[in-house]
Amino acid sequence: MEKWLGKYANFFYAALRFVSGAMFACHGAQKMFGVLGGTKQTAALMVTAGVIELVCGILIAVGLFASPLAFIASGEMAVAYFKQHAEASFWPIINRGELTVLYCLLFLYIAARGSGILSIDALRGARVKR
DSSP: OHHHHGGGHHHHHHHHHHHHHHHHHHHHHHHHHOOTTOOOOOSHHHHHHHHHHHHHHHHHHHTSSHHHHHHHHHHHHHHHIIIIITTTOSSHHHHTOHHHHHHHHHHHHHHHHOSOSSSHHHHTTOOOOO
């Protein structure tokens, strides 16, 4: 498979960055505005989470400062996991924290890899890791 798909790896990464950022922004929109089946949050911690998810998600999706913002998003997901899920069970599949764990590790990968191609960082000539 790598022989056939490997030459498109940078494009697949760009799609992964865009889709994961956009979906993360949707979680933020749920918390901030009560849209997309969510409930508008008023607790300070949840509002903070909503702002991080909305802003970081949009900017990760378009590839603007993706590394530092993905690192922040990854940290938020780690905190969310331990505050909301871990006390129920060690296993994410049991405590319903599997999405949180996946976002945490995915954003850590994006933080390490950078914006990549098809990003605003690439357009503005910023140093983009490949």
